[in-house]
Amino acid sequence: MATTLSDKPGRTVIRPSGRRRRRTRPRETKNWIGGTISWLWLAIVIIPIYWVVITSFKAQSDYYLSNPMAPPTAPTLDNYQLVIESDFPLYFLNSLIVAVGSVVPAVLFSFMAAYAIVRASTNRFLKSVNWLFLMGLAIPLQATIIPIYLIIIRLHLYDSLLALILPSIAFAIPLSVLVLANFIRDVPKELFESMRLDGASEQTTLWRLAFPLTRPAVVTVSIYNALQIWNGFLLPVILTQSPDKRTLPLALWSFQGEYSVNVPAVLASVVLTTLPILILYVVGRRQLLSGLTAGFGK
Amino acid sequence: MSTIVTVPPRGRPPAATRVRGSGSLVWLAVPALLVFLAFGVIPLLGVLALSFTTWDGLSQDISFSGLASWSAVLSDPGLPHALWVTFLIMALSWLVQTPASILIGVFLAGHQRYRTLIAVLYFIPLLLSSAAIAITYKALLDPNFGLGAGLGLDFLAQDWLGEGPLAVGVVIFVVSWQFIPFHSLLYQGGVRQIPRSMYEAAELDGAGRVRKFFSITLPQLKYTIITSSTLMVVGSLTLFDLIFVLTAGGPGDATRVLALDMYKRGYQANLMGPASAIAVILVLVGLALALVLRRLGGRDASASQLEGA
Known part of the structure; x- marks a missing residue:
């Protein structure tokens, strides 16, 4: 990726006062303010998550009586069973x-x-396509939802999964093109040149050279888009209607409406819908985090 | 892996790499272009067109009605209210998130112990859907059965979502809960790009940590601040999922932001014309804010934003 500007970080500065030399940083005082805020915010992040997880294992009767922060005395999987029996496997599949x-x-x-x-x-057409995608970054999905709804109705796709897929593809394209183009630009020109001299077609060069060399970027962009689409709420709420077309966020919302008094079951549904992403996170944390800031981090 | 190749300087490829048949290359861009035109560009133009029509969203007939929708929207006191709520949430959540994210980002860019542990737990909110977060907080803040009641803490057991100002505060808090980790991540990346030598020079001049923060870190983070602020501002303009599930705009209209106002006019009152007009306003406000922020950063900011990754 981009070249780093900093020189070697570990350099030792020799000081005239003859103080003890340290191997890494010359002088590292503790960052108290940053540290305090970071740990405090960590607690704020963790407490609700902890509460969701422990409560999801409590019986409904237990929930109203026990201390909310105490782990369940008699952990139960009933809530999870209820959620799974409420068609969540189907919503997961959707x-x-x-x-x-x-x-x-x-x-x-x-x-x-x-x-x-x-x-x-240098191609003028492709230049304007690139410009269009850059401008496209600024189009908010919310603002275009009514015409999308109209188009989907006219295509007779309302209340189908394809209705969710088509706009999702469109809104993933601008950022993906931007990030991928930045990475393809970093492939040494000599490699393209030697492929050309070997008589390879553009198709071959694309799949045999550019694609393998930029695979980490492709993975990152894919993860970023998958997370956005997996968590998307607006498209399903507007473009689908029947229960068997629900995706997970929408299913969560209607489950919560139906079982609002059964808080442990609602929270079990929250845990279950998040679990797949959490597993992905544990497996590929680095890819995921760089995916989340793809295109913005600079 | 195979990606560790020496990085050539950026910029235009030399003329020698111009390809023989760039016609075959043009075709490669066509699928992306078509999908984006159909479901991105045409809807954007369509929403402007629909704002001059009358349509209930259910029937087949859409009729031209001139400026009727616009005059209805612009004379409705609901619009200034929605704009006010939107700007209030935008400004306050920026004010909460930016200093916290910068401080946390600086901290995370250092070399503390437990840093990996913090980082693993810290970014969990980024993975959750807004619907899941809203549902969690709805249960957590319930005055009778939520955390406050369970712990017996009266100040936590208020009717958080039942009173206007409190509900606005809750929305700001939950937005911060969801997005501070993301912005910290941006700032962490920004801090790591600051050349080490600048700090070394400052240390030789006897600068302390606070002085270094204000004289080096903060100015060097200028473009990161602009990028992050742009994302925050545009993001809170289009805040929909979270508020829809958490408060549905209530109590009353206390948290009825612009995007929710559009939804309610369109899909609950079946007035697609006025809803489209609100959508156009949404786009215009977003563009104006993005331009102002870009102007603040000078020309380079746009380059650094768009280069990215």
């Missing part, structure tokens, strides 16, 4: 279909477009 069905084409199309934009950077 979310999965929408996420995979959107991310794969979105990243594929974005990669092809980014490749073309980088490789033919």
Whole structure:
């Protein structure tokens, strides 16, 4: 990626006063303010999560009587059973279909477009396409939802998973093209040149050279988009209607409306819908975090 | 892995790499372009067109009605109220999030013990859907069965979502809970790019930690602050999921922000014309704010924002 500007961080500064030399930082006083705020905010982040997890294992009767911060005396899986029996496996499948069905084409199309934009950077048509995608970053999904709704109705796609997939692809494209183009630009020109001299077509160069060399960026962009789409709420709430088309966030919302008195069950549904992402997070934390700031971190 | 290759200087590729048939390359951009035109650009133009029509969102007939929707929206006291609530939440959540994110980002960029542990736990809110977060806080803040009642703490057992000013405060807190980790991550990245030599020079001049923070860290983070602020401002302008589930705009209209106002006019009152007008206002306000923030940062800011990654 971008070249680093800093010189070697571990350099020791020799001081005339003859103070004890340290190996890493010359003088590292404790950052008390930053530290205090960080730990405090960590507590604020953790306490609700802890509360959600322990409460989801409490019996409904136990919930009203016990100390809310104490772990359950008699942990039960009844809440989870109730959630699973309320069609959550189906909603999970819907979310999965929408996420995979959107991310794969979105990243594929974005990669092809980014490749073309980088490789033919003097082409006027591709220049304006690039400009259009850059402008597209500024279009908020909310503001376009009414015409999207109209288009989906006219295409007779209302209340289908495809209705969620098509706008999701469109809104994933601008940022994906931007990030992928930045990475493709970093592939040494000599490699493209030698592929050309070997007589490889653009298609071959794209799949055999550019794609493998930028695979980490492709993974990062895919994860970022998948998370956005997995957690999306606006498109499902506007573009679907029947219960069997619900995705997880929408299912959570209606489950909460239905079982509002059964707080432990509602919280069990929160845990269950978050679990897949948490597992992904534990497996690929670095990829995920760099994915979250993709395109913004600089 | 194979990615560790020497990085060539950025910029335009030399003329030698111009490809023979750039026609075949043009075709590669067509799928992305078509999908984006159909579900991004056309809807954006469409919302402007729909704001001059009358449509109930259910029937087939959409009829041209000139400026009727616009005059209805602009004369409705609901619009200034929604704008006010939107700006209030935007400004206050910026004010809470920015200093905290900078301080946490600086801390996380250092070399403390437990840093990995903090980082692992810290970013969990980023993974949760707004719906899940809103549902959690709704249960947590319940005056009768929530945390406050359970712990017997009266100040925590208020009717948080039942009183206007409190509900606005809750929205700001929950937004911060959800997004401070993200912005801290941005600032952490920004701090790590500050050349070490600048600090060493300042140390030789006898600068303390506070002095270094204000004289080096903060000025060097200028572009990160602009990027992060732009994301916060535009993000709170389009805050929908969280408020929809948490308060549904209530109590009364206390948290009825612009995006929610649009939804309610369109999908609850079945007035798609006025709702489209609100959507146009949403786009215009967003663009204006983004431009102002970009102007604040000078020309370079746009480059640094867009280069990214």
